[in-house]
Amino acid sequence: MDSVLPPKPNSYGPGFVQLSSTVFYHESSESSNHSGTSTTAQAPNLIILAAWMNALPKHVAKYTSTYENLFPSSHILVIVTNTAHLLTQPERQRIKDLEPALSIIQGIQPHEKVLLHAFSNGGASAIWTIARTHHARTGKRLPVSKTVFDSMPGSQSYEISLAAFTVALPKNLMVRAVGSLVLRVFLGMWYVYDLVTRSEKFIDKIRNGLNDTRLFDVGVERLYIYSMADKLVPWKAVEEHAREAEGMGFKVSMEKYRESGHCAHLLDDEKRYWGAVVDTLWLGRDRPI
Structure with a gap:
């Protein structure tokens, strides 16, 4: 990947630099060649984490810290969304805030592997905006290798x-x-x-956009993680979107929880969560039944 823009003072957390009001970046100092473990050898070059609306850094860190431990050679790009972004911010300003992320994504090389991990409608909105802008500028689909949709997309x-x-x-x-x-x-x-x-409706635009084959490659496998107990994103809305994706040719898998809350599936069963994301989706391993 090409070098990123000069960072602003870090205000997000250890190892991260703030590139804009909504974009944070952790550039690994390690090389995948430094370790002989199979996990490191198969590590993503870049992990894109699009957080849920108004997510606190300490909550997002539960995911980024695990990724850092599992894949120390991976760079991590965090994109955050707040209430104003969805309700009042003009799209032109939103794109301006996302420019550092767009710059990093446009610098991804064909041989590099990218894991996209998005949460809720806030993360979905950010990814949809990035995918549309990237396509408008390059004529290409979002260059990701595997995708995780956590608690998304919902219904309006x-x-x-x-x-x-x-x-x-x-x-x-x-x-x-x-x-x-x-x-x-x-x-x-x-x-x-x-x-x-x-x-x-705004959410319908996002739902349709995430299944737009001009923006997203049908060859990229996606994992939906959701819960029957989620009060903000109905499980039926997630399953409906997954079925639509399958009908368009996407390879889809679903991890359905019964009691976890919105964007809280990791807290319900951490081993199961990372088993689905890392072992099954990213590494392609079979999990014990």
């Missing part, structure tokens, strides 16, 4: 959207009450606008 309804955005509100009761009222009004206007103009 007023109640689910309100619940998702309310999660990030401050715990102070007064502030939370005012914030909730503002969200109700804003989301209500948004839904009325879509209804009157018969516009395609």
Whole structure:
């Protein structure tokens, strides 16, 4: 991969540099040639982790730290999304914020291996925007080797959207009450606008975009991780998207939890989670039944 843009002071965590308000990068100092282990030899050159909306660094670190331990030679690109990105930020500004990520992705060489790990509708939105912009600039699909969709994509309804955005509100009761009222009004206007103009819903655009074969290669295997207990992303919406992907030629596998919450499947069963992501999807190993 080509060298990245000069970093801003690190504000994300050990080993990471901040390239923009939403892009963080960990460039490994190791080479895959330094270790003889099979895991290191098969390590991704780059891991792209698109976090869920308003994800805290300490929560994202549960994933990045494991990737660092499993694949010390891999570079890690973290993309974060907040409420403003989805509700109020113009796409032109969003793309500007994502420029460092686009630069790194456009520098990926044909022989390099890339693992994409995206979470929830926040991560899905970021990846969809990146894929569209990358295609518009290069005429090529997103250059990834394997894909993980964790708790995504969901479906759009007023109640689910309100619940998702309310999660990030401050715990102070007064502030939370005012914030909730503002969200109700804003989301209500948004839904009325879509209804009157018969516009395609935002989440539907993302769902369709993730299965757009102009943006994503059908030869790239994808793993859906989801739960029947997820209150923000209905499991039926995930399975419907997976079936649509299969119908378009994507190779799909699904890891269905029963009791884990939204983006919390790792906490429910860490061994099972990484077994599905690393052993089965990335390394292609069979797991014990």
